[in-house]
Each structure stands twice: as structure tokens, then as C-alpha cells.
Amino acid sequence: MAHELAAHGGGVGDATFVTRSIPDISPNAGLVALCTVPGNRAGPDDLGWHIADFLAFKTILGGYLHENAQTWLAHCDIAKLIKANPEAYTHGADRRIFSPGKLTDNIRVESPAAVLIKEFSAAITKTVDIVKKYEYDLVIIICGPTTLEQDAYFGNAIYRPYISSTDIRAAIGSDDCSAMVITPALFSAGWQVNPSFCRHARFNPRVERVHFMAKQFGAIFARSIVDKVTSWDCPMLDSSRVDPTRKGKVRYPGFQKASPENTMLQVALQSALAARLMQEHSDHSFSFDGSNDDWVKLIRTRKHRTLAEHQHEWEKLPTAQTPVSIDPDRLYQGNVFGGVKASQLAHLKHLIRDSLMMWQGVWVNELGRGARAKFQEFLFDEDPHESDCLEMVYVMEQRSTLLVMGDLLVDLFNLPVPDGKRCRDYDGTSAQSGRTGLTFDLMCKSIPGVNLHPDRSVYKFGKIQAPHYRDAHYVVTALGELYTDSTSLDAAVGRIRNLFDVIKDRQLRLLFENPDIRQKCRLWLTAINMPVLSVPRFNTPRLAYEDSSALPNIVMSALSISRPTTSHGMSDNHRHAENKTTGSTQVQKGPFTASHGVSNNHGHVENKIAVSTKAEEKSSPVKGSVALDKRPGNVIVQGKAGISLSGMTATSMGTSKGTSDGISDDTTDRASNDTLTKLGIRQKAMAYVTGNIAIVSPEDAKLALEMCPDLKDALLNRMLTGETIDPPPSTTQTPVRQSVTSAFPSTQERGDSRTTTGDPEQTTDEGQAVIPKLWVRPDMRGEEGTSSALHSTQVRGDPQTTTSDPKKLADEGRAAFQVQPVLWPHLSGRQNTNSSLSSTQPRGDPQGTTKK
Incomplete structure (x- = not known):
């Protein structure tokens, strides 16, 4: 079944993966390749390995694609460098040598980066005119310093000018072109391939989106995965042959016998995750192994030239x-990364400089400034110790991946894009407060800390390990634009946490498909005298979605949101529900469901994803929403009604000074608020004692004990022992009938009053958030007090390219070339050309296949 890629919520979404195999490229494809290495950094001990990559791709594709269909651009004179010292730019483990001549003759060189950017943009636009007309593919290759978002830099210290993926999409000019972008992998050997760069192009990969996300999440969850693999739950440990009493004495097998084998295993797990689960991730060579072809495993069978x-x-x-x-x-x-310490250190320092120069809003508070000072200290060290480098590698991988995670979550769940920016570009610095503040805390607890090398016992750069939470800030801001009550916000974070569980489960299983991981695990278990399985065995069923192929459609069918087109290629997504009574159209908003289950009585997540619609959930009785500020006794009420929280009074007129007993001046409002509060508290209490949610806040627990005396014993037992009770018949989790109201307040136009219906004694089924166990609100990490003074509106990028009209860029480029776009000869007079995605023409020289 074909999938339709969409910027939000449709198709496979982002299918980026890392590979050493050359992607399947049609001989009819149009190619634009760019090498951004400047002449003063082109040595083999610096960025020279990017030049070798550039020539390697040219060797493979230069004679395969049509001569007029390819453009090769470079920032330095590559032909001169190769002629002077060819062995300085060998490629791969077999050290292939490039020779000057035909290979380097048609490389266009432009030293000024700004001019090169214009030519690159113009070449893309010119090529797009042709490939779109004939439904061919566009391939873009960038060799040089890049990012996980596939931005490109030109090797200078100030990182200006540069090319962002947003600029590339602007040069393409539309989001329905079949485009593939290839850049160097940042944390392993190989190359990062995005075959779905334009999200509206037809695309039909072999695996579901969660499989791609398991790779794209890298080593975010490395700490928990390493902990699981080295515990009694190790997939290679034969638990049936282990004395049960021994498990109760020590937490980890061999915990008191730290060994080199244990260190090797932990490093292997971290490295494999950082490499996006690509095998043989230490060999920066082309892989021609058809049995381990990532393209065939993930995308489809090869239709064109074979490996x-x-x-x-x-x-x-x-x-x-x-x-x-x-x-x-x-x-x-x-x-x-060049294979020597000097070039590898240059690559690592590029990652750090990129973060310091380009990450918006990260370094503005006290914690950020302290981390920045440590990063700068490392940059000034010409020969840092290996352990310091390893710490930087682990930290930079997780931080960079978390920013990508923010983009992936916003895209997956069809959320509004904060300020129309990517997560790395988002410069919002206001501390989250009120309803989104609590959600922010919950989101922060969902993201683990950075994993560190097992030999790293002295944390010299400890401040850089403290999370900056930009990803959480970004996602919660997006959620806050969509949902206006805390119940929906908590439920949304619960869905995200459930998605994290699925991804961790998939990562663990993919890890043990790697023979190197299995072997290192066997060696470790053997060293500590533990029984070993011949094949890995997992203690829990594989977590999967009911309809994994439709994963991006987990947004509720009634969910609608109006938002402007973003600058990075994400289009408007207006979904209107027509009012059958009045004939009017209104925007509907509601919580999405990405849950793969709810916690059972034992704290485990059941192996099921709930994909439901808004009409299939039950309604929350709480009207309006509350935003708390930092000053004691103050509360800001959004909507027409309010509730009492922690002794603060919420009125129906906006902001008021609360009193210690929470009494409102308006008797009617007070009675209404008391009723609403009691209903909401009872729902939370019932969900807590039946195990549907893991915790309740201290304020809610206190109110529940006062307002729900019939649940007092169950509440105390749950708090003290963790034991849950079976839900009463009215709350049993059965399929919800259409007559039952939504689990969350209807959020139509912002500011509308919320109404509730349904049995107040019923509790929610699927709508409750899965909240972290033992939740303690995390420190705001120094952001307090920065909300008003540090809200930057800086626009990133080269003004010549980030806001330029693509048509204007094309005209300027053509004028500079003093030539007009030329169709490659075999296209002349051709009429009904099929897309290369479904092409069945034989492989070989494209010049002879369609020429008339």
C-alpha cells in the first residue's frame, strides 16, 4: 500500500537513515553536489576527508548519470590538491587513489562562500525545473561540515554564511519533488541519507515510521538501554539457569566484578546507538555487500544499478x-573522520562550535553560560585528553539528537511549529509557567540524562552534562499552543512517553540483530560466569502499534489546527469540521493519541497502542484552564471558570489575589468551582488507585483525601505500598461507545468556554497520562527570571539566501552562468515519461536508453 508523505501526520514522514551503501539512484536523476571545504582547511589532518568523499561519489556517479544532468561545485581547487598529493586523499579501508584529469575537470570552483551558495541554489532550481517536468529524481550531495538537520557550513570560524535545509527547500521551490539529500554521518562512518526530503512526494518504504525513529533517536536512551542489557534482563542471559536467590542479593550480574568485557559491551552499545544502528560503523568505506544493504532493508528493492x-x-x-x-x-x-586524531578532533570541535554559534536560546541562563565556558575551554585546548574528548562526544551526540527529536515529535503528532522554526533555531527563552510549566517538568522527566563512558570517573566538564531542555521547551510550547487545559497536556506527554517506550524496545531489538553486539554480550556473560543463550531472548512482547503502517495518523480524526506555512517546508494543515446545523466551519482541536497502552497493576506497559478518535474518549469536567505565576497567591485564569489549586483562588474575571482558604467573593462561582474541582479530583484519584496513572501531585492527593472519603483507604494503600485496586464496573476499560463524551475538554476556538457532560463518577479510560514514577518536579535549571528579558527574535542565516525568492535565485544564477537551462539530450521530444520511482527501464548507459 502506497503512502503519501506529508509535512505533518501523513505517510512515513522523515525516513532519514545512516548507511555505507550507495542509495538506489536512477540513471535519469538530476544531481547537484557541493564540497564546502575551504582551501586553508583542506589538509588530510583537518577536513580533507570530505574531499575524498566528494571524489568517491563522483567516481561512482559521474559516468553513470548523464553529463548534462550533474553539477559539481567546490569551495577549493580540488584538482590542484589531488595533483600535488594524491595519496593524501585516499578513500576507504582499501585506500583508493583519485587521479586528476577527467574526474576533476568539470568541478566548478568558487572561493567566496556567498557566491558558491548562490550557484548552489541556482543549480538546484535549474535542475528542479527539469526533474519535475519529466518526473525524475533530484539528488543533492553535500560534503563538508554539516548537522543532523543537513545544514552545510563552509569551514570558517563564525559559521556565516551557511546553507540550511530550509534554504535547500526554498531553492527546490515545492514540497512534491522526489528529492534525496546525502550528507556525512556525524557520529559514525557512512553517510546520512534522507530519501524523503520533500514530504509531499510519493514514497513507499518497507518499514514503518517507528523503525526509522528508532534509528534517528540515536543514543538518547543509551543510559537506560545499557542499564537493561547489563542487568538481569540481559537478552543473552539464560535466566532459567540462574539461582533466583542470587538475583535478590545483587542488582546486576557481576556488579562487583567490573571487567574489561563489561566496558567493551557498554562502549559497543553506545557506539551502535550513536551510529543510528548501522553495522560496521567504524569503517568509512562504501559497502557493496548485498546481504547487508540498508537501502533494500529499509526502502525497497533496487531498480537501477546494483551494488x-x-x-x-x-x-x-x-x-x-x-x-x-x-x-x-x-x-x-x-x-x-579522517582516521587520525587531528582530523577527528577537528570534527568534534566543529560540533561544539556549531552548538555555540547556532543553537538559539541555549546559552542565555546561568547554567547555559557555565556550560558554554566549559565548551570554550575545550576548544582552546590543542591536545585534550582522550577521556575529555569521549565525554564531549557523548554529550554532543545526545544534545544534537535531542534537537532533532523535538522536530520529529512536532512533525509526528501534527503540532503547531513554534514560531515556524526548527528546534535548533527556536529562540524562545521564557521559562514555562502555569499549566505548561507542569507539563514542561513532566516532559523533562521523560528525557534521560546523557550516558557517559564507563571509565569516565572524574567529570571535568560536569556542567556540560546538565540538560538544557531546549527539546522539552520546544515540544511543550507546541503543545501549549494546541491544548488549553492541564489534563490534555498531561495526557499528551503521556502519549509521548509511551512512544519513547516503543522506540527503546525497538532499539534494543535492533541492537541484538548486530552480531558484534551479541558477541560482546556473550564475552561479558562468560567472564562473570553466567549462562549464555545462543540467540537473544526478550522478556516482554515486542511493543508495536496496532496499525504500524499508519503510525503518523495517530492524530485524532477530529483534531484540526490552523497554522501558517513554516520556513522549513512544513505546509499549512487546515482541517475544518463543518457544523451541520448552522453550516458554518469551525476549527476543532483535541488531544492526539499515540499511546501503546496503559500501565497495568504491575507497572508494566501493556503491549497495545490505542489509536482512537476524539469521540471515543471521555470528557473531563474541568472548565477553563489555569496559568500560575511565580508570586505566591496569584493565579491567572484562562477561560470563563477557574479552580482552586494549592490555596490559590481562580475567578471567572481573570487575575485575583488568592487567600489561604481559597474562598471566592462570588458565591455562585465558588460553588461552581468547588463542584468542578471535586469532579476533577475524583477522576484523578480513581485513575491513580486503579493504576491508570502512576502518580498524583501532593496538592491533588490532599484534596482527594478530603473530598473522596470512600477512596481514602485505597489512596493511602496506593501511596504507601504501590498496590492498586480493580476498577468498579462503571470504570472497567472496555471499548468506549460513541455516546460517551471525550476524555478531554473540547478545545475549539481559543478562549471559548468548556462544557462537560457524562457521568461525573466515571473515570477516564485511555485519556490519562502515563506519568513518571516517583515524579519530583525538576529544577528549572537557572531559567527563572529570564523569561521577560531574553526573548530573542534574531533571524538566522545569510540574508541573501534565507528569504530570497527561488525564482529570483534561479534568474540570478542563470545570468551569472550566461547560459539557459539545458535538457539533457535524451529527454528531447519525450512525452509520457514515468517517474523514476516506478521506472523499469534496464540498467546501463542512460544516453542510449531513450535517445531518438
Whole structure:
């Protein structure tokens, strides 16, 4: 079944993955390749390995694609460098040598970065005109310093100018072009391939979106996964042959016998996750192994040139005859990032400089300034210790991936895009408060801390390990724009937490598909005298969605939101529900459901994803929403009604000074508020004692004990022992009939009053958030007091490219070239050309396949 890619909520979404295999590229494709390495940083001990990548792709694709269908642009004179020292730019473990001549003749060189950006944008626009007309593919290759978002830098210290993925989409000019972008992998060997760069193009991968997300989440959850693998739940441990009494004495098998095997296993797990679960991630060479072809595993069978044919072309290059020199001080194993410490350190410092220069809103508070000072200290150290480098590697991988996670969650759940910006560009610095503040705390608790190398016992750069929570801030801001009550916000975070559980489960299973991980796990278990399984065994069923192919459609069918087109290619998503009575159209908003189950009485997540509609959930009785400020006794009420929280009074007229007993001046409002509060508290209490939610706040617990005397014993028992009770017949989790009201307040136009219906004694079924156990509100990390003074509105990017009209860019580029776009000859006079995605033409020289 074909999927339709959409910017939000449709198709597979972002299908980015890391691979060493050359993607399946049609011989009819249009190609634009860019090398951003400047001449002063082109040495093999710096950024020279990007030049080798550039020439490697040119070797494979240069003679395969039509001559007029490819554009090769460079920031330095590559031909001159190769002629002077060809062995300085060998590629791969087999050290293939590039020779000047035909390989380097048609590379266009532009030293000024601004001019090169214009030519790059113009070349994309010119090529798009052709590939869209004939339904061909567009392939963009960037070799040089990049980001996980596939932005491109030009090797200078100020990171200006630069090309963002937003700029590339602007140059393409539409979101329905079949475009693929290839950039270097940032945390392993190989290349990052995004075959779904334009989200509205037809695309039909082999795996569901959660599979891609398990790869894209990298080592975010490395700490919990390492903890699980090295515990009694290790998939390679034969638990049936372990003395049960031994498990009760120690938490970890072999915990008191730390060994080199344990360290090797932990490092292997971290490295594999950071490499996006790509195998052989220390070998920066093309892989021609058809049995381990990531493209075939993830996307589809190859329709064009096979890996064997690519290998035949590659092996025409000579190999270097000089002995291989291995740097004993290298930071990474293998030949990644140049294979020597100097080039690998240059790559690591690029990641740090990028974060300091480009991440908006991260370094403005006290904690951020302290972390920035530590990063700068590392940058000024010309020869940092290996352990310091490893700490930086682990931290930068998780921080960079978390920013991508923010984008993925906003895209997956069809949320409003905060300020129309990507997570890394978002410069909102206001501390979350009130209803979103509590949700922010909950979201922060959902994101684990950074995993560290097991030998890292002294945390020299400890301040950089403290999370900056930009990802949580970004996602919660998006949620706050959509939902106006705390119940819906908590439920939304619960759905996100459930998604995290699915991703961790998928990552664990993918890890043990790697023979290297299985072998290191066997060695560790053998070293601590534990029984070993021949194949991994998992203690819980695989967490999966009921309809995994429709994962992006977990947004409720009644959910609608109006938002402007964003600057990074995300289109408007207006969904209107027509009022059959009045004939009017109104925007509907409601909580999404991405849950894969609810906690059972034992604290485990049941193996099921609930994908429901708004009409299938029950209604919350709470009217309006409350935003608390930092001053004692103050509360701001949004909507027409309010509730009493922690001794603060919420009135129907906005802000009022609360009293210690929470008494309102208006008797009617007070009675209404008391009723609403009691209903909401009873729902939370019932959900808590039956195990549908893990915790309740201290304020809610106190109110529940006062207002619900019939639940007092169950509440105290749940708090003290963790035991739950079976729900009464009226609250049993059965399929909800259409007559039952939504679990959350209807959020139509912002500011409308909320109405409730239904039995007040009923509790929610699926609508409750799965809240972290032992939740303690985290520190605001120094953000307090920065909300009003530090709200930057800076616009990133080169003004010449970020806001330019694509048509104008094309006209300028053509004028600079003094030529007009030329169709590659075999297109002349062709009429009904099929898309290359469904092309069945034979492989070979494209010049002879369709020429008339």
C-alpha cells in the first residue's frame, strides 16, 4: 500500500537513515553536489576527508548519470590538491587513489562562500525545473561540515554564511519533488541519507515510521538501554539457569566484578546507538555487500544499478601502495573522520562550535553560560585528553539528537511549529509557567540524562552534562499552543512517553540483530560466569502499534489546527469540521493519541497502542484552564471558570489575589468551582488507585483525601505500598461507545468556554497520562527570571539566501552562468515519461536508453 508523505501526520514522514551503501539512484536523476571545504582547511589532518568523499561519489556517479544532468561545485581547487598529493586523499579501508584529469575537470570552483551558495541554489532550481517536468529524481550531495538537520557550513570560524535545509527547500521551490539529500554521518562512518526530503512526494518504504525513529533517536536512551542489557534482563542471559536467590542479593550480574568485557559491551552499545544502528560503523568505506544493504532493508528493492555494478566501477581505481599508518592516539576506532586524531578532533570541535554559534536560546541562563565556558575551554585546548574528548562526544551526540527529536515529535503528532522554526533555531527563552510549566517538568522527566563512558570517573566538564531542555521547551510550547487545559497536556506527554517506550524496545531489538553486539554480550556473560543463550531472548512482547503502517495518523480524526506555512517546508494543515446545523466551519482541536497502552497493576506497559478518535474518549469536567505565576497567591485564569489549586483562588474575571482558604467573593462561582474541582479530583484519584496513572501531585492527593472519603483507604494503600485496586464496573476499560463524551475538554476556538457532560463518577479510560514514577518536579535549571528579558527574535542565516525568492535565485544564477537551462539530450521530444520511482527501464548507459 502506497503512502503519501506529508509535512505533518501523513505517510512515513522523515525516513532519514545512516548507511555505507550507495542509495538506489536512477540513471535519469538530476544531481547537484557541493564540497564546502575551504582551501586553508583542506589538509588530510583537518577536513580533507570530505574531499575524498566528494571524489568517491563522483567516481561512482559521474559516468553513470548523464553529463548534462550533474553539477559539481567546490569551495577549493580540488584538482590542484589531488595533483600535488594524491595519496593524501585516499578513500576507504582499501585506500583508493583519485587521479586528476577527467574526474576533476568539470568541478566548478568558487572561493567566496556567498557566491558558491548562490550557484548552489541556482543549480538546484535549474535542475528542479527539469526533474519535475519529466518526473525524475533530484539528488543533492553535500560534503563538508554539516548537522543532523543537513545544514552545510563552509569551514570558517563564525559559521556565516551557511546553507540550511530550509534554504535547500526554498531553492527546490515545492514540497512534491522526489528529492534525496546525502550528507556525512556525524557520529559514525557512512553517510546520512534522507530519501524523503520533500514530504509531499510519493514514497513507499518497507518499514514503518517507528523503525526509522528508532534509528534517528540515536543514543538518547543509551543510559537506560545499557542499564537493561547489563542487568538481569540481559537478552543473552539464560535466566532459567540462574539461582533466583542470587538475583535478590545483587542488582546486576557481576556488579562487583567490573571487567574489561563489561566496558567493551557498554562502549559497543553506545557506539551502535550513536551510529543510528548501522553495522560496521567504524569503517568509512562504501559497502557493496548485498546481504547487508540498508537501502533494500529499509526502502525497497533496487531498480537501477546494483551494488555489484557500483563495486565494479569503484575497483577500477588504483590503491595506495605505501604502508598504512595508524594513529595510536585517534579518538574513534577505524578510519572515521579522517582516521587520525587531528582530523577527528577537528570534527568534534566543529560540533561544539556549531552548538555555540547556532543553537538559539541555549546559552542565555546561568547554567547555559557555565556550560558554554566549559565548551570554550575545550576548544582552546590543542591536545585534550582522550577521556575529555569521549565525554564531549557523548554529550554532543545526545544534545544534537535531542534537537532533532523535538522536530520529529512536532512533525509526528501534527503540532503547531513554534514560531515556524526548527528546534535548533527556536529562540524562545521564557521559562514555562502555569499549566505548561507542569507539563514542561513532566516532559523533562521523560528525557534521560546523557550516558557517559564507563571509565569516565572524574567529570571535568560536569556542567556540560546538565540538560538544557531546549527539546522539552520546544515540544511543550507546541503543545501549549494546541491544548488549553492541564489534563490534555498531561495526557499528551503521556502519549509521548509511551512512544519513547516503543522506540527503546525497538532499539534494543535492533541492537541484538548486530552480531558484534551479541558477541560482546556473550564475552561479558562468560567472564562473570553466567549462562549464555545462543540467540537473544526478550522478556516482554515486542511493543508495536496496532496499525504500524499508519503510525503518523495517530492524530485524532477530529483534531484540526490552523497554522501558517513554516520556513522549513512544513505546509499549512487546515482541517475544518463543518457544523451541520448552522453550516458554518469551525476549527476543532483535541488531544492526539499515540499511546501503546496503559500501565497495568504491575507497572508494566501493556503491549497495545490505542489509536482512537476524539469521540471515543471521555470528557473531563474541568472548565477553563489555569496559568500560575511565580508570586505566591496569584493565579491567572484562562477561560470563563477557574479552580482552586494549592490555596490559590481562580475567578471567572481573570487575575485575583488568592487567600489561604481559597474562598471566592462570588458565591455562585465558588460553588461552581468547588463542584468542578471535586469532579476533577475524583477522576484523578480513581485513575491513580486503579493504576491508570502512576502518580498524583501532593496538592491533588490532599484534596482527594478530603473530598473522596470512600477512596481514602485505597489512596493511602496506593501511596504507601504501590498496590492498586480493580476498577468498579462503571470504570472497567472496555471499548468506549460513541455516546460517551471525550476524555478531554473540547478545545475549539481559543478562549471559548468548556462544557462537560457524562457521568461525573466515571473515570477516564485511555485519556490519562502515563506519568513518571516517583515524579519530583525538576529544577528549572537557572531559567527563572529570564523569561521577560531574553526573548530573542534574531533571524538566522545569510540574508541573501534565507528569504530570497527561488525564482529570483534561479534568474540570478542563470545570468551569472550566461547560459539557459539545458535538457539533457535524451529527454528531447519525450512525452509520457514515468517517474523514476516506478521506472523499469534496464540498467546501463542512460544516453542510449531513450535517445531518438
